[in-house]
Amino acid sequence: MSAPPNATGVTGRRLAALTEGWRVYRADRGGAFGLAVLLVVVALALLAPVLTRSGELDVTRVQGAPLQPPSATNWLGTDESGRSVLLLTWWGARMSLLVGLSAAVLSMVIGTVVGLLAAHFGGWVATLLLRVTDFFLVLPALVLAIALSTVLSRGVFTIVLAIGVTSWPQTARLVRAQTLTVETRPYIERARALGGGHRHLLGKHVLPAVLPLVFATTTLTVASAIIAESTLSFLGLGDPSMISWGSMLKSAMDTGAVTAGAWWYLLPPGLGIAIVVLSFTLCGRALETVLNPKLRGTRR
Amino acid sequence: MTDTREELETRGPTNGPPPLLRFVAAKIGGGVVSLFLVAVLGFFLFRVLPGDPARTMTRSTPVSAEQLAALRHRFGLDQPLYLQFRDFLLNLLHGDLGTSYIYNRPVAELILERIGPTVLLGGTATVAAVLVGLWMGTRAAWRQGGPVDRWFTSVGLTLWSVPTFWLGLLLLMAFGVGVGPLPGLFPVAGMSSPDVPAGVVARVLDVAHHLVLPCLTLVAVIYAQFMMVMRTSLLEEMGAEYLTTARAKGLREDLVRRRHAVPNALLPTVTLIFLHLGLVVAGAITVETVFSWPGLGLLTYEALRVPDLPLLQGTFIVLAGSVIVMNVLAELIYRFLDPRVRES
Numbered sequence: 001m002s003a004p005p006n007a008t009g010v011t012g013r014r015l016a017a018l019t020e021g022w023r024v025y026r027a028d029r030g031g032a033f034g035l036a037v038l039l040v041v042v043a044l045a046l047l048a049p050v051l052t053r054s055g056e057l058d059v060t061r062v063q064g065a066p067l068q069p070p071s072a073t074n075w076l077g078t079d080e081s082g083r084s085v086l087l088l089t090w091w092g093a094r095m096s097l098l099v100g101l102s103a104a105v106l107s108m109v110i111g112t113v114v115g116l117l118a119a120h121f122g123g124w125v126a127t128l129l130l131r132v133t134d135f136f137l138v139l140p141a142l143v144l145a146i147a148l149s150t151v152l153s154r155g156v157f158t159i160v161l162a163i164g165v166t167s168w169p170q171t172a173r174l175v176r177a178q179t180l181t182v183e184t185r186p187y188i189e190r191a192r193a194l195g196g197g198h199r200h201l202l203g204k205h206v207l208p209a210v211l212p213l214v215f216a217t218t219t220l221t222v223a224s225a226i227i228a229e230s231t232l233s234f235l236g237l238g239d240p241s242m243i244s245w246g247s248m249l250k251s252a253m254d255t256g257a258v259t260a261g262a263w264w265y266l267l268p269p270g271l272g273i274a275i276v277v278l279s280f281t282l283c284g285r286a287l288e289t290v291l292n293p294k295l296r297g298t299r300r
Numbered sequence: 301m302t303d304t305r306e307e308l309e310t311r312g313p314t315n316g317p318p319p320l321l322r323f324v325a326a327k328i329g330g331g332v333v334s335l336f337l338v339a340v341l342g343f344f345l346f347r348v349l350p351g352d353p354a355r356t357m358t359r360s361t362p363v364s365a366e367q368l369a370a371l372r373h374r375f376g377l378d379q380p381l382y383l384q385f386r387d388f389l390l391n392l393l394h395g396d397l398g399t400s401y402i403y404n405r406p407v408a409e410l411i412l413e414r415i416g417p418t419v420l421l422g423g424t425a426t427v428a429a430v431l432v433g434l435w436m437g438t439r440a441a442w443r444q445g446g447p448v449d450r451w452f453t454s455v456g457l458t459l460w461s462v463p464t465f466w467l468g469l470l471l472l473m474a475f476g477v478g479v480g481p482l483p484g485l486f487p488v489a490g491m492s493s494p495d496v497p498a499g500v501v502a503r504v505l506d507v508a509h510h511l512v513l514p515c516l517t518l519v520a521v522i523y524a525q526f527m528m529v530m531r532t533s534l535l536e537e538m539g540a541e542y543l544t545t546a547r548a549k550g551l552r553e554d555l556v557r558r559r560h561a562v563p564n565a566l567l568p569t570v571t572l573i574f575l576h577l578g579l580v581v582a583g584a585i586t587v588e589t590v591f592s593w594p595g596l597g598l599l600t601y602e603a604l605r606v607p608d609l610p611l612l613q614g615t616f617i618v619l620a621g622s623v624i625v626m627n628v629l630a631e632l633i634y635r636f637l638d639p640r641v642r643e644s
Binding site: 252259281 | 334338341345346350457460461462464465466467469472473477478577579581582585586589601605607612615616619620624
């Protein structure tokens with residue numbers, strides 16, 4: 001008798017659930033702040049080609065002197081080849097966000113598939129998948145990512161792959177636990193009794209119930225993926241032709257900006273990473289609070 | 301093996317080996333399987349995946365076909381893969397990790413030289429981070445929602461969001477090089493100065509002086525994890541009835557916290573210390589790179605720049621292997637610490 005079919009039907013119920021979720025989300029100050037920051041950063045990153053001239057990123061066409069402190073012409077100073085640090089940071093956001101998001105999506109897909117299969121099928125499939133998951137969960141992800149990006153050819157795709165295939169185990173564990181819970185519910189039994197196959201059960205019933213949680217976790221994964229991207233780029237494993245926040249910090253270290261005291265070169269990319277990562281973390285935590293009422297009150 | 305186990309089993313009412321022994325055997329067995337998988341993965345990553353490892357290693361230097369062939373022969377790459385794998389495993393069992401391409405020395409020897417500094421840095425940082433994290437987590441949870449809680453949580457989350465190496469670079473610039481009129485207070489690179497007067501005390505002080513900045517960086521990034529777990533786990537204990545009992549006995553609030561709530565909340569946190577060793581390893585790689593700390597992390601960085609595949613393979617196996625061993629230890633320790641797990 002929980003939800004009698006009325007005029008609004010399924011859509012109405014979903015809308016009501018969404019509205020309620022949004023209300024809880026908005027009440028979380030951190031989550032609201034994180035979302036606002038992310039919207040601004042993503043908009044700026046997307047609009048970079050419109051609002052700035054990418055030609056000034058070309059080392060051969062710059063006019064500024066190298067490693068100049070902030071001034072009226074270059075608000076955040078210049079890098080070792082005279083390019084504007086503001087411009088570099090602006091364009092670097094595109095690469096960092098792109099890699100972070102793609103790697104998180106890859107990790108989400110692997111984790112969800114492994115988790116669903118392990119929970120739904122049981123038996124030796126589950127045993128095998130769980131062993132593999134536990135193995136990768138324990139393995140230090142950065143060490144594995146370093147190994148992968150060293151032996152594969154340099155490029156954005158390699159970095160995404162290296163981060164994606166090393167960060168999925170947490171998602172898999174979570175999805176498995178959630179699937180096990182969902183599959184005990186009567187409506188799954190009903191669907192099975194009506195002759196629903198594995199594909200139908202997983203696709204139409206289990207996956208939709210698990211997805212919100214997956215979404216919340218992926219938000220947190222983006223945060224760690226952006227850190228991982230910057231770390232790999234900093235170690236010199238990124239695409240050398242691309243500007244990202246990590247590669248900026250690498251050139252800052254390699255060209256002696258640290259010993260020269262060029263704080264204007266070090267601060268912007270690092271602050272960029274910190275702000276974006278923090279925002280994703282705050283959003284992820286707020287989403288978890290929406291989905292898990294038990295957490296309400298323990299976090300703020 | 302089963303015979304001896306059954307002989308030990310004289311008190312228990314059930315058949316088969318006693319649960320504790322079975323538990324320990326299962327955990328150690330699982331650990332051995334994982335270690336074997338690390339070795340397989342190491343072989344796959346550095347021998348199979350690159351296609352031609354000799355070409356990968358020489359990609360930054362021009363080489364002739366003869367040189368490539370000689371290199372392939374030297375590393376045994378001209379043999380079929382299954383033979384290579386067999387030799388690799390046999391050598392590994394004898395502690396032979398191959399020969400480094402850049403140093404032209406046994407990889408195992410190079411790694412042994414560098415383990416000490418990494419253990420010193422990682423160990424000091426872990427101990428400091430655990431102490432700071434547990435203390436802050438306790439304080440934050442006890443006055444949940446208060447100003448201390450809000451401050452500790454936001455600072456922790458912010459530091460958690462900062463890339464380790466960036467924090468290192470900032471500290472290096474602020475306290476190593478010095479900003480403006482401020483002189484550098486700490487050394488910028490390495491683990492010891494060349495001009496240290498003889499004597500153990502002077503030498504220890506010199507290493508400690510070098511250790512401050514790298515250690516501080518590592519602590520800043522990892523303590524938040526311990527703090528948050530301690531906070532959550534203490535919050536779960538807060539409503540427990542035994543705390544009400546303790547208060548009813550007339551215990552002061554700080555004694556209730558120290559003697560009753562904290563010991564119980566500590567349990568999940570203790571295992572976490574071991575489980576997050578991977579985090580320390582990852583942090584050590586970047587921190588050692590920034591501060592030129594002569595440990596395994598810096599060795600990894602030197603190896604990946606070439607890339608020196610045998611050396612990378614060695615550091616990969618040693619770093620991943622030690623994390624796995626620590627995890628098995630954590631599970632065993634937890635079993636002895638928590639009576640609830642012991643009985644189930």
